[in-house]
Amino acid sequence: MNGEVMGMPVGQVNAVLDDELVMRIGIPHRGGRLAFHAFEQGYPAMVSANAFWNSTKREFVMPAATDLTEMDFALDSAGFSAMTLWKRKGRQAGIAGVYPWTLEQYLEFANQCGARWHSAVDFCCEPQVAGNAEEVDYRVNATATLLESALRVTYEWQNKLARTMTAREVANMIKPVVPVLQGWDRDSYLRSLDLTMQVWERWQPWLALPL
Template sequence: MKSDFDLVRLLGPTGVVPDNQINAWPPEDLQMRVGIPHCGGKLAIHAFNSGYPVMVSANAFFNHETGQFDIPQYSPLQDLDVALDSAGYVAMMNFKAKGRQNGVGGIYPWSYSQYLTLAYLLRPRWFSSMDLCCEPEATNGGIDTDWRIRATATMLEALLQIIEAWQQEYARDCSASTVENDLRAPVPVIQGWTCEEYAESLDLTMEVWERHGWLAPPALLGLGSVCRRDLHHPKHGLFAILDGLESRLPKGTKIHCFGVKGAALDRVKMYPFVASCDSMAYDYGARRRAFASGISNSMEHRSSEMTNWMQAAEARMRPQAGDQFRLSFFEAA
């Protein structure tokens, strides 16, 4: 098997690859993942001590000097409920600042196989597919949106083809259950700016997903590029997008919303198909408040801001008197 990783082989060979493979196990209740900007360190330790599930970016592990991912022998992240983000927004910003990169599409600095190797060695709860964000600043005001949506689906196809080939090789020496456990499928990410664009991205994503018969319908699907937008805009607001996607999602599929504002949680919790969200708003707030107060933005200050933000987010997500929870589209049908 020609790959960059060496996996522990527990059972005997079967030659059988997994069938009906599930890509994730979403939580029963709405979950907030706190963003960690490092591959370890005090913020991760604080998240562990506080019992917070976390989101970490692949970029936190990438060494731009060597062009490789550096995975520490031990990190507090290994003891956490961690999800791995492919760092599409960071890749776009680096591309704009530095020009063509050496990896996927000339935008990412790493290859498909490098990213999958990171995911399989880190062993997160789930990892996202690679994607191209569609904020207006990334699309020349919308000119490149269609291309970026199609490229996101193409990246998913490439990842699934590699995973399938690796599984076939790995199955020569391992049981199907070991293959399934060690070589997981990603959480696909749909992209766009307007509701119609997200619907197009969903259709393309499902067209790709359904070509791979070894996969079950996605249990979890990512909704990208939602942090820098007006929540209530009738075309590109988060709630308009969630309303528009509800009837189009595959039965049983839930959504992870990348970068949700805390102010959105009072309403996001009303959507039964939204499984989880993540945010690094606490860290931005920590920098701003430290500057305004003339104090050091120390790890202790950032940790305290993390706690305050997460406590407020968890309070917003809890059911309150007068909440009007929605029936899911499938339940109503």
């Protein structure tokens, strides 16, 4: 093992970021002209997880050939798409009865699809789905709860791998999520930040500060 430490990694970062602000192009598809144009222009991208979901098979599917595999893309949890589907069709089979996929399905795909980093599952707060302050407050709380769940699953998976792998191998195989702040005004976003940090700090020093 070349002197590498066996077991759980410590002080993990959830994303490797550039020194300057990066603007990502939103792509709601897993290929096609938009992805090709982003690839041709060298644009970093943010791709919706919904683009990869096969509702018939009830699983995420990565295409055998797509320009996304040749470019810098991050994975978005598709919270707004999930909320819109939930409002239109009612209870879903996955996360909190809102998402069509489970948390484990999302995290597994996120760590296998080649994304540079992946966002945490969240409950969005746009007026189309959160019509008043109480609903925004609920979604801010739910977003923090989902972050806690994602970190717990990630820790459990890493802990199993750590029995037979080095800390470096474990950290490279399964990465922690990038938190999402939710809200609709200054106060709700600040409360979301506070809740996010309360959750994250419970998992230090296993994790470094979030990016």
